[in-house]
Amino acid sequence: MTDLSQADRLVASVGRHIEKIWDWDAFPASRGYPELARAQMRYIGSGGSPKTGDETTLVPKHFTTSLLYQDPDRYAAVHTHEIEEIFLIHSGRMVVSWDFDGEFVDIVLGPGDALVNPAERAHGFRNDGPEPIVAQFMVGHPKPMMPNYRSHPSKGDGAPEFRQPLPDPADPRVVEAHQYVVRGAQAPIHWHTLDNGSELATQPYVLPAEQGGVVPSIRFSLEFLHLPERAETLTYTFDHEVAFMVWEGQVAVEFTDGEQAASTLLGARDLVLVEAGQTFRLRNSGAGVAKLSAALGTATPAADRWTNAG
Known part of the structure; x- marks a missing residue:
């Protein structure tokens, strides 16, 4: 770690939503095809965009993080990535199509839902409306994961059919696909009493099975972390990076080295990347429960990570 003050280190680790812009030209393959229009807001790395020169993004180590915006009646053509990709829906309703040997199975995701697209799993997605989609996209590698298109209008391929009936839940392909889905309203919530007297709730999404992960990492x-009003975590030091994005409430994050300390407030869709x-x-620091997503730069985090001060 570089020799910076804690205040400078903290400032350099925060991506603020209001200081970013939506990039409507993030995906060159969409140029000239309005039906493919979508925007990206980069926080950590560049994800599936080749724009590695964006100085407003934080440096990725084990994963990237960006927000994606898509209007109704727009779609992303079927493609693959060489690394797994996680979709986490903030708002709207996303229909993801998995390609099973040329036949497509739709997976519907709503706010708080997540989907893990394994490496080389062909998929596309669309917005059946009526609201825009905002989703958090995370790719499990620091370099850009450029899509390999299986279909695209530049090849003469048509658009998917919008507003289709839901697939038969008993279809074996649907059963397979839903093994990679986390429903936010159904994911378990575990409450912990910390040594400082505060309470903290964790909601496992993509974690080892023995830690209750709905989908294995x-x-x-x-x-997700849920912090009640006035609650404060223990002090932690991890051997991997962790990125927190605020979903609800106001959260103060403090960096310290035992001698110096610095803190800042984060609001909705602000992110802090805590390096190893x-x-x-x-x-x-707000009223009501604060909710944060936490992306951890390891597939095997310590089971007692939130209850054991590091």
Whole structure:
């Protein structure tokens, strides 16, 4: 870690939603095809965009993080990535289509839902409306994961059919696909009493099965943290990076090295990337429960990571 003050290190680790812009030209293959229009907001790395020169993004280690915006009646053509990709829906309703030997199975995702697209799994997605989609996209590698298109209008391929009936849940392909889905309204919530007297709830999404992960982690992990009003976590130091994005409430994040300390407030869709070896803690500074997504740069995080001060 570079020799910076804790205040400078913290400033350099935060991506603020209001200081970013939506990039409507993030995906060159969509140029000239309005039906493919979607925008990207980059936080960590560039994800599936070749725009590696964006100085407003944070440096990725084991995963990238961006937000994607898509209007109704727009779609992304069927493609693959060489690394797994996680979709986490903030708002709207996304229909993801998995390609099974030329036949497509639709997976519908709503707010708080997540889907793990394994490496080389051909998929596309669309917005059947009526609301825009905002989704958090995370790719399990620091370099750009450029899509390999299986179909595209440039090849003369047509658009998917919008507003289709839901598939038969007993179809074996549907059963297989839903093994990679996390329903936010159904994922278990575990409450922990910390040594400082605060309470903290965790909601496993993509974690090892023995830690209750709904979907087993591959290269990185994903969960939610819920902090009650005035609650404060312990002080942690991990041997992997962790990125927190605020979904609800106001969260104070503090960096410390035992001598210096610095803190800042994060609001909705603000992100902090805590590098490996950086000591930190979180505090709910607002009214009501604060909710954060936490992406961990390992497939095997310590089982007691939130209850054991590091």
